Amino acid sequence: MNGFIEYCTRISPLSSEAIQDLNSCFQKKSFKKDVYLLKRRGICRNLYFIDQGMIKLFFVDEEKEFIMRFFPNGMLCTSFQSFINQHPSKYMLQALEPTQVTYISREDLELLCQKYHCVETFYRKLSTMVIMNMMGRVSEMLEEDATKRYNNFVAEQPKVMQRISLGDVASYLGITQVSLSRIRAKK
Numbered sequence: 001m002n003g004f005i006e007y008c009t010r011i012s013p014l015s016s017e018a019i020q021d022l023n024s025c026f027q028k029k030s031f032k033k034d035v036y037l038l039k040r041r042g043i044c045r046n047l048y049f050i051d052q053g054m055i056k057l058f059f060v061d062e063e064k065e066f067i068m069r070f071f072p073n074g075m076l077c078t079s080f081q082s083f084i085n086q087h088p089s090k091y092m093l094q095a096l097e098p099t100q101v102t103y104i105s106r107e108d109l110e111l112l113c114q115k116y117h118c119v120e121t122f123y124r125k126l127s128t129m130v131i132m133n134m135m136g137r138v139s140e141m142l143e144e145d146a147t148k149r150y151n152n153f154v155a156e157q158p159k160v161m162q163r164i165s166l167g168d169v170a171s172y173l174g175i176t177q178v179s180l181s182r183i184r185a186k187k
Helices: 001-012 016-025 082-085 106-115 117-143 145-158 166-173 175-187
Strands: 028-030 037-038 048-053 056-063 064-072 092-095 099-105
Touching: 001 016, 001 099, 001 117, 016 099, 016 106, 016 117, 028 082, 037 056, 037 106, 048 056, 048 064, 048 106, 056 082, 064 117, 064 166, 082 117, 099 117, 145 175, 166 175
Parallel strands: none
Antiparallel strands: 028 099, 037 092, 048 099, 056 064, 056 092
């Protein structure tokens, strides 16, 4: 069983027929470091599973980068709002390392949702997870100070922390690199 299917079945059980059809829809692609999977105002047409590598979801406002999420290997990623609505995205997806993905198009996923209730259930549960994660992220940014956000990030994502630049850590935390250096110096 491939990683994409394993991830899906951890969220919601899938029938063997649905797994077979999902497998037939999957495509694979590799991206070099710094290559964009989605550029600003692009429409996100794919749901990606990261087989190897790491991707960041971010936007730029007035020359300042705001990182919303890091997606290391073993995770699904997309610009969810654009993927669902098929509207241009304000977010971008960029490979932070050489990255290999398995992906399915929105069109194929929608067809499988119509054909299999179990795939539709997976997609609903995935959507709920995305909403809950984003609500948690917004709450964290609004309610916690930078030191608490840093400590949470280090505790919750130690392997990601080791693979990204300090500039990206600062951008994710919503602080400057100078502020990040001060927080790290207190440890």
